[in-house]
Amino acid sequence: MKKVLIVGATSTIAGAVCRIFAERGDALMLVGRRADVLDATASDLRVRGARAVHVHTMDAGDLPSHETMLTRTGELLGGIDSVLIAYGTLSDQTACEQSGELTAAELHNNAVSVAALLTRIGALLSQRRAGTIAVISSVAGDRGRASNYVYGSGKALVTVFASGLRQRLYKSGVSVITIKPGFVDTPMTATFRKGMMWTTPQRIARGIVRAMDRSTPAVYLPRFWCPIMLAIKMIPENLFRRLRL
Amino acid sequence: MASQTISSWGRLFSGEHGVFCLKSRYDPFPNITPFSSVLPYGNGRSYGDSCLNVGAAVLSSRFLDRFIDFDPQTGLLRCESGVLLADILRLVVPRGWFVPVTPGTAYVTVGGAIANDIHGKNHRRAGTFSRHVRRFELLRSNGERMMCAPEENASWFAATAGGLGLTGVITWAEIQLRRVIGPLMDVETIRFANLNEFMALCAESNCDFEYTVAWIDCLSKGRHLGRGVLRRANHAELLAAKSPRPRRQRFSVPFTPPFSLVNLTSLRLMNTAYYRLQRRNQRRIEHFESFFYPLDHVLCWNRLYGPRGMHQYQCVVPSAGGREAIEALLEAIARSGKGSFLAVLKSFGELNSPGMLSFPRAGLTLALDFPNRGTGIDQLFSQLDGIVQSVGGRLYPAKDGRMPGKLFRSGYPRWQEFSRFVDPRCSSSFWRRVMADV
Numbered sequence: 067m068k069k070v071l072i073v074g075a076t077s078t079i080a081g082a083v084c085r086i087f088a089e090r091g092d093a094l095m096l097v098g099r100r101a102d103v104l105d106a107t108a109s110d111l112r113v114r115g116a117r118a119v120h121v122h123t124m125d126a127g128d129l130p131s132h133e134t135m136l137t138r139t140g141e142l143l144g145g146i147d148s149v150l151i152a153y154g155t156l157s158d159q160t161a162c163e164q165s166g167e168l169t170a171a172e173l174h175n176n177a178v179s180v181a182a183l184l185t186r187i188g189a190l191l192s193q194r195r196a197g198t199i200a201v202i203s204s205v206a207g208d209r210g211r212a213s214n215y216v217y218g219s220g221k222a223l224v225t226v227f228a229s230g231l232r233q234r235l236y237k238s239g240v241s242v243i244t245i246k247p248g249f250v251d252t253p254m255t256a257t258f259r260k261g262m263m264w265t266t267p268q269r270i271a272r273g274i275v276r277a278m279d280r281s282t283p284a285v286y287l288p289r290f291w292c293p294i295m296l297a298i299k300m301i302p303e304n305l306f307r308r309l310r311l
Numbered sequence: 312m313a314s315q316t317i318s319s320w321g322r323l324f325s326g327e328h329g330v331f332c333l334k335s336r337y338d339p340f341p342n343i344t345p346f347s348s349v350l351p352y353g354n355g356r357s358y359g360d361s362c363l364n365v366g367a368a369v370l371s372s373r374f375l376d377r378f379i380d381f382d383p384q385t386g387l388l389r390c391e392s393g394v395l396l397a398d399i400l401r402l403v404v405p406r407g408w409f410v411p412v413t414p415g416t417a418y419v420t421v422g423g424a425i426a427n428d429i430h431g432k433n434h435r436r437a438g439t440f441s442r443h444v445r446r447f448e449l450l451r452s453n454g455e456r457m458m459c460a461p462e463e464n465a466s467w468f469a470a471t472a473g474g475l476g477l478t479g480v481i482t483w484a485e486i487q488l489r490r491v492i493g494p495l496m497d498v499e500t501i502r503f504a505n506l507n508e509f510m511a512l513c514a515e516s517n518c519d520f521e522y523t524v525a526w527i528d529c530l531s532k533g534r535h536l537g538r539g540v541l542r543r544a545n546h547a548e549l550l551a552a553k554s555p556r557p558r559r560q561r562f563s564v565p566f567t568p569p570f571s572l573v574n575l576t577s578l579r580l581m582n583t584a585y586y587r588l589q590r591r592n593q594r595r596i597e598h599f600e601s602f603f604y605p606l607d608h609v610l611c612w613n614r615l616y617g618p619r620g621m622h623q624y625q626c627v628v629p630s631a632g633g634r635e636a637i638e639a640l641l642e643a644i645a646r647s648g649k650g651s652f653l654a655v656l657k658s659f660g661e662l663n664s665p666g667m668l669s670f671p672r673a674g675l676t677l678a679l680d681f682p683n684r685g686t687g688i689d690q691l692f693s694q695l696d697g698i699v700q701s702v703g704g705r706l707y708p709a710k711d712g713r714m715p716g717k718l719f720r721s722g723y724p725r726w727q728e729f730s731r732f733v734d735p736r737c738s739s740s741f742w743r744r745v746m747a748d749v
Contacts, residue, residue, distance in 0.1 A: 110377035
């Protein structure tokens with residue numbers, strides 16, 4: 067049995083990951099903003115076989131609240147083996163273009179707060195010299211595109227931050243795992259037209275659990291995104307600025 | 312709000328829809344402007360247009376997929392309405408329980424099972440799905456949440472069971488499961504040469520077998536008319552120690568072939584082969600998945616019918632005069648040379664269906680599918696409609712995309728009573744079609 071903390075547990079991808087852990091009989095701490103949905107998720111996971119499920123309501127953008135949450139998680143679970151950080155909002159790009167405040171707020175939620183939380187969790191786990199921290203970034207963080215660079219640059223910070231943290235914590239036996247999903251069919255993207263490139267939260271969840279089990283440092287999910295993003299990253303800026311991607 | 316193309320399982324009907332979704336059972340009914348109406352949408356397994364609302368919007372339940380409570384002592388399960396029967400089975404079979412009624416696919420949602428008041432191969436014993444629903448919550452477009460049970464808001468329960476999603480959206484439901492020992496089925500397969508033999512076999516199977524279903528070779532004429540293969544089964548009284556396991560490997564039809572692979576030549580070959588290869592009285596232990604859901608192993612099998620899709624035709628004819636009516640239907644199909652591969656014959660028992668628009672009633676039910684080959688098929692369908700109507704039978708809305716409004720209204724005499732319960736914001740392509748000529 068593992069003791070797992072999930073921040074952003076009401077997201078569909080995190081929910082699908084939780085189900086896999088629940089079926090393994092793990093003990094879970096679910097953190098999110100909506101108390102009613104957290105409770106609904108918790109009872110679902112109990113039915114599916116989780117050893118114990120606790121919930122904690124928190125807005126991750128409120129940095130001082132991280133400490134309370136981590137203390138409470140440690141007490142209720144009796145320690146933490148793995149962490150999944152899965153929260154984030156899909157920024158409204160056009161609205162952000164009109165507002166510096168909104169852009170900053172989006173970056174605060176999707177990037178700054180994640181960096182703060184990773185720092186605290188990294189410190190906690192490296193004391194115990196064991197553990198796994200997985201964080202959901204995005205293929206959008208690999209290159210800034212006109213259509214969603216606010217969201218993308220936030221995720222870019224997460225990717226780079228996690229990469230550095232991974233190096234630093236390597237010696238202390240803590241694995242940091244960067245997950246870069248492509249297009250996933252979730253409520254966040256409910257209004258998008260779906261094509262061949264889209265995949266299900268369940269498939270992403272299986273990939274996340276596999277990466278966490280094997281301590282894979284960074285994965286694209288599904289894997290076909292790896293060569294695609296490699297190619298996109300290689301396009302020179304001079305050409306890239308003319309493209310509509 | 313971007314719109315999306317949604318097509319139903321028969322792939323014959325599709326159209327642009329606005330898509331709304333409920334993320335949990337606590338979510339309010341969405342504000343659907345600018346759309347005129349919305350239709351609760353589960354897993355889209357209905358064949359015709361009853362799961363579509365072309366030109367307007369759907370309210371998807373696919374994120375309403377949480378269990379709420381399960382008591383392994385009593386078998387009472389509470390879950391959100393977007394949970395699939397496949398998910399339920401995965402959870403409860405290892406603990407000795409089974410869904411009380413199941414259709415031929417496990418990829419239907421609980422909400423859809425109630426809204427179509429589905430039936431299974433055990434109708435004689437168990438009746439329809441809604442008979443096992445203890446209660447559910449109905450969310451109306453005015454924001455009202457109503458607890459519906461056979462004894463509470465009973466008229467709303469009766470309108471919503473079989474109500475095709477038109478009375479509002481079901482957010483969660485409580486279902487009484489049935490006990491089983493394990494995942495295995497004790498299955499007997501018997502060949503029959505004609506309808507009389509089928510009737511005799513049915514009568515004989517009724518007391519000893521919970522599940523009965525027959526496949527009919529509907530290309531055969533004359534003295535072979537109505538020949539087929541009957542399968543009857545019980546849940547096996549043994550545990551799965553070293554027994555058949557479900558095939559894990561699933562195969563998907565990766566793309567739509569340019570023409571239907573189901574055509575007269577392939578049908579004649581397959582039907583004859585299937586009938587001939589069946590030895591008499593074969594009895595064996597099978598996993599429940601292969602007995603109930605043989606087609607679930609081929610994901611997207613509906614693509615085999617090509618880009619033009621397929622029609623389904625399922626009718627029920629009352630017991631009195633039922634055999635003659637089925638004979639007439641089969642004769643008409645054999646004459647037309649438009650036989651279907653998945654021709655399935657079942658008998659419905661006397662148990663009352665709770666819904667105002669529930670399809671099952673005592674008698675015989677025949678389900679057929681036809682690749683869509685354009686005009687000739689309409690003539691055949693009108694002929695079949697005539698036979699069904701003359702004996703007071705009716706067609707199944709979940710399979711239908713074409714029945715005339717008159718046939719719907721004569722088959723479902725409570726339609727007027729039902730229409731008073733339709734939510735002012737809910738509609739469907741099916742409903743508009745059968746109500747167009749009122």
